[in-house]
């Protein structure tokens with residue numbers, strides 16, 4: 268294995284911040300006081316001035332193995348020198364097959380074929396397209412409806428936004444996809460506040476799928492897509508028994524069930540996939556983020572054998588699925604993915620997350636009673652802390668907390684509106700868990 272070559276952090280603050288339009292960012296506020304990151308190692312980010320920040324969010328829920336880990340860096344460097352790019356339309360390179368086999372081996376049951384893309388959003392659109400095409404190739408082309416869930420986040424493609432359920436992500440973009448319906452959100456503060464793990468209340472909300480079937484008829488419904496645990500809308504674990512019920516209703520009506528595991532994949536909930544944690548096998552799993560520990564963009568969809576086989580009919584010279592991306596299974600991403608999966612296995616990081624779940628949840632619940640804390644949820648190595656909004660604007664307290672964390676407390680985390688979302692790299696130690704929640708407690712008091 269090649270050694271990673273390291274360069275010191277040399278970045279300086281750019282003179283002109285204007286040309287870069289930052290995604291999902293309040294640009295004018297950011298550019299007045301930019302939060303710049305120049306380097307990273309293991310559990311920490313490093314600012315251009317050399318300040319070390321504890322990473323409480325694994326970047327964007329993705330650097331599960333920690334930052335700039337040597338084996339991943341070395342694999343990317345070696346791959347860049349050997350094969351920069353190879354098309355995967357009608358050609359391929361060996362590491363694509365190797366990684367597909369590794370990803371499939373981590374998925375439960377007969378989820379055994381992998382379609383690669385470059386992000387979670389592309390993975391979702393790919394899964395939705397496969398669902399529609401699957402029914403079409405089997406002669407059930409009337410199954411065109413897609414069902415998502417309120418408060419769901421499935422990325423930013425038109426398909427993902429359409430099945431998603433976050434109003435601010437939807438309202439600027441017209442009619443999105445037609446023929447989409449939504450299950451209700453499983454979150455209810457009155458019934459679930461301060462639950463550790465999966466709440467007791469809410470499994471019956473899966474029965475709303477029966478209502479949608481009665482309304483639209485099963486013969487028009489292609490697929491249901493849900494995040495087993497919604498991360499981006501503030502850490503919403505599934506009620507006990509909810510996913511099992513969704514599976515049963517889908518089975519009864521021939522509807523495909525897609526788990527969007529872009530966040531829950533690769534150890535976030537203590538298992539390779541949440542499907543394993545919950546003992547529920549979907550027909551497709553979308554993944555991204557943790558597959559390369561965020562080091563190179565990559566995403567994909569794992570599909571069950573029966574789904575893949577349905578396409579493998581007809582003349583052999585004909586393309587079975589007219590879909591793909593120039594960078595599907597990019598060599599750098601495949602090399603990074605293989606090194607990342609090796610590291611997860613070598614360091615037992617999924618098991619580590621499972622062991623840390625209790626001290627993590629206890630530390631999170633320790634914030635109960637602080638000013639403005641309305642609810643705390645913790646599952647796997649994630650936590651969502653809802654703060655009351657300020658009277659003069661939703662999201663202001665959250666942004667203040669984020670800024671204070673970055674500038675004064677050397678801590679980085681996500682703020683989703685007024686919810687602080689935490690999801691550290693899985694290499695976090697118990698003392699770093701204490702450090703992180705200690706900082707968050709101080710910040711919550713400071714923004715009271």
Ligand SMILES: Cc1ncc(COP(=O)(O)O)c(C=O)c1O
Pocket residue numbers: 328385386387388389391420421422423494498499527528529530555556
């Ligand atoms: C469940 C889920 N699906 C899809 C996405 C979109 O992924 P990306 O930002 O890589 O497109 C995300 C991103 O957080 C996600 O949480």
